[in-house]
Amino acid sequence: MGDSDLVDTLMFGEPVKKTLITTRTGEPYQPSRVYYQVFNQKTVIGAFKKLRCMQWEPRLNAWRWLYDQEARKIRFDVSWNQVPKEYRPIVLGDFYFRGSTEMVLDVRSFQRVIHAIQFFDKHINRRAARVTKLRVVNKFFDMNDQLGDEQLHPPFDYFFDREDLDLPDPVAFARELEETIQEQTDEGDRIRAFSSFLEERSKQPLPEIEEIPAHFYEDGIESLEMALTMRTVEARQHWAGNTKFTQFDLISEMVQAIRDEFGDEVEAEADEVPDQGADQETDQEDGREIQETPQEAEE
Template sequence: MGKKSKKKNKRRLKKTMSIRNAANRQSPAPRVEVSKDLMPQGGNEDRRLLTTMTKEIYMLARLHYDLLDSEKIHRVFLKLRCMQHDPFRDRWVWLYKAEAKRLKFKGTYKDIPIERRPIVLGAFFFRNNREMVLDLNSFDRAIKAVVFFDKYLPRKAAKVKDITFLNKFHDGSKGFIPKHQDYFDKGLEVINDLKRVTSTIENPMEKINAAYPRMMEEFQKSIPEVERMPIHFYEDGISSLKGRLSLREIIAIQHWQGNSDYSFNNVFEEILPLIPPLPKPEE
């Protein structure tokens, strides 16, 4: 190795250690808080639906980012007042304060007891040199996180790619708080990516005809407990992710209320009459 390469590597190592030391000087992060809300139980009055401190239903989600420049991401996190390094768990926590305080959830910021502020909205973990993940405790937080961090994280440094999520509500009366590692670090089902399947088809009607059989096949299946799917945020915006997560929340509500056989097919049967027919192509 030449002298120039050695000096370059030495500067890079020094720069990385400087970033980590600056992060470690921050105080330890607050812990994630949850609460228990009432909701129709399907005949079981002893259960209490587990929710977050901002009143969303507690549904685990994980955003997957392609990591292109970890040093730049660390520098951005250091500048954001809503980000705080937690050296004990080697993570960066996203706090409900400063820049993030403008986000609106079902529960307001004022609903959170003063002694519990700032609560943790999510936590970033660097899995390796190519991937980082953001763990969140609700679908709404996942949706808002995609848009929020796109404003601050340069796309040349990190790009959101996939989302993994748990299709399940939780009973808070048992005192057990589910964690991401309990579900997401095991085997999971990757759903069919209709966008990838139809990517080579240009004609809109042909694209719909190609996607329809696969959609119907998915609708017939029971919803898996854990799924991972692409987000397509840079192509489609956030509305596509919102729609897909909303469908799964509808199914989870039905399962929580005792309708365990409720599936995509039931949702499809209910919403199909509400969809206006496609206009006929001009001859």
């Protein structure tokens, strides 16, 4: 395939044998783009030059992030010392400047998104650049689909520079939610309308390509990691043939798991709460990786 980061992993399923594309570090291949607002490009470039795991790639006009040197400590399913020497150093991602005020990082998995945001937050001053949003592909890829280079190799403009993206509209969302709640006069009905609104939203399948606000500096990495993990679970279910699986099903499973584990304790605590006068409802992969080639082979 010309890039040793991608590997084919055989997955046998019914009725068709699939070949899942994964990365050389073991994650399902899900192209992702991290967007940065740049306040001082010179400082950002200076930070890249200081890092031995960063290398300028003139062919792509990009700064290449390698799984080497300072980045070796990052843990993947297949970590640095498990990667065969002939495939080192693996390319983890590519940074592209878009003018002087925007920079994007293209990576091949959700796990790399999380590691990248944390890693570069330590090495790039927040006054020089800050993460603003992500664009991600919410599906797994089959090697048998005869994907073109534009779908396998960065830059990932094929996925993310297009007009049919599902872009969030927080103003429209807030307006629709407010209208739904205002239709109710009773406080209890308002709460139920709010819950029903969110439930119906969660029953909709995720868009294949989606934009997600990062909120990294306000909420930390955990909320973003959870959001991406939940999207990976839905993609995995669809890959396995359960195409009707949605975020609602996942949340229901998580709630049920909590009840199964802590049900007795929760019920005991509930018995101690004074009665408020209202009833309360409790509420395979065998695959082929995208072969990420050694740096020399890519050049």
